[in-house]
Amino acid sequence: MKARPTILDVAKQAGVSKSTVSLVLQGSKAVKEATRVAVREAMAEIGYVYNRSAATLRSSSSGLIGLVINDLRNPFFTEFAALFQMELARNGFATVLANSDEDPELQTRMISSLVEHGVSGFIISPSYGGTQETLAVLEASNTPTIQVFRSLTSGDPKFPFVAPDYDLGGRLATEHLLEMGCKRIAFMGGLEGRAVTEERMSGYLSVLADNGMEPVVLTGQATRAFGKATAAQLRADHPEVDGVICFNDLVALGVLAAGPELGVKIGRDLRVVGFDDIEDCRDSYPPLTSVSCNIPDFATSTGEQILAWVKDGKIPRMTARSPVALIKRASSGA
Structure with missing residues (x-):
């Protein structure tokens, strides 16, 4: 039996990235009309069908939280990641860890991939650059997202942002x-x-x-x-x-x-x-x-906030500072 076409097949046929295909499937306005048409034509040519109900089911019940960190070589971020993962594990959730290595393009691709795998929420310490592409994927996914340590935007954050004082x-x-x-x-x-x-x-x-x-x-x-x-x-x-x-x-x-x-x-x-x-x-x-x-308390608080959002719909404050x-x-x- 011939295997069903995948999103990777669509990306190859259209000559675009997997994250671009994801944005088209999610109805993002960040994609140019010509690109949107090319992706739709590629889907028709290879017979790809997007199972939106299955995607919705995955995202609402996966029990997975995506943790995207800008530099895991830095022991400060490593300590946070380990403690955050332990906090989620105590509450029955699993953490999917991704290191963007200060590469905004890699960051966007990883977030797109995690969206496709149906994570229930995101914690992101963003890399510098590529702000619009990352924001487009996160906004289109409609996935609860908290920014830590850094914000994707200056001024008013697009997603809740928490950092030390x-x-x-x-x-x-x-x-x-x-x-x-x-x-x-x-x-x-x-x-x-x-x-x-x-x-x-x-x-x-x-x-x-x-x-x-x-x-x-x-x-x-x-x-x-x-x-x-x-x-x-x-x-x-x-x-x-x-x-x-x-x-x-x-x-x-x-x-x-x-x-x-x-x-x-x-x-x-x-x-x-x-x-x-x-x-x-x-x-x-x-x-x-x-x-x-005080990274132990910061990790615990961040875990509590994302779980309250995912499980109970309680959105955190848009900006918060933790004690130092x-x-x-x-x-x-x-």
């Missing part, structure tokens, strides 16, 4: 370094112009302005390698800097690694604060002061 975290870190006697404080890491970078930097800038101090900002990749390389640049260009707030803990750990090579005593000559409080902070040398986003706290350790002289 980045601004407060920056304030706490800067005030702490001032209390420790720092006279010149720099901010290091984070891609320039990104909303998360600006938010994590905003508290730092506000506290400096209140104290009549000039900022020193060195943006860039949120990696250990960037932190280590930029620590040398900072020492050469701004030897007066005695305090550093890093975009995340990976950048801060890079700064710590550079200390011995630069002849800098971390916690005395240069006081360092990270952001996220990943597990490595406790085991680094010296132990790293960091802004904790400064965990003081030796890298800042605490």
Whole structure:
């Protein structure tokens, strides 16, 4: 017996991606009319029939939640993913995990595939770029979706958005370094112009302005390698800097690694604060002061919200911020 045509067959016949076919099937207005016609003609040519009732049944009863993460190599996101999965498992739901690896095209394809497999809801920490394509797939699927840590859009989010209070975290870190006697404080890491970078930097800038101090900002990749390389640049260009707030803990750990090579005593000559409080902070040398986003509670709360939406139709607040706290350790002289 000849196998029934699939959505992949339609995509091949029409010369488009599988996600484009999905958008056409879901009636999305994001697809151009010429593309829509080509897909419909391809469906007719190969005899593909979309079983909409079966798709609806799958999406409403699958017990699957799609978790799409921008970078699972980062231990901050890995910790969140593991704890979120455990929270869902305790409530009888399974998590389908996807790593977009900061690739917006891959992100859209993965979301389309998860929609086709009938996930009941999405948690997405989006990659940068490709916003309209990802939004089109999510909106067409009509699947409960919560954004975490980052938002696909600036301003009013299209879907509920929850993140730690980045601004407060920056304030706490800067005030702490001032209390420790720092006279010149720099901010290091984070891609320039990104909303998360600006938010994590905003508290730092506000506290400096209140104290009549000039900022020193060195943006860039949120990696250990960037932190280590930029620590040398900072020492050469701004030897007066005695305090550093890093975009995340990976950048801060890079700064710590550079200390011995630069002849800098971390916690005395240069006081360092990270952001996220990943597990490595406790085991680094010296132990790293960091802004904790309390990921265990964040994961539990996110799981509760998506399940309340999927099972009971309770839509979360459109924007919410979770508490942060400064965990003081030796890298800042605490």
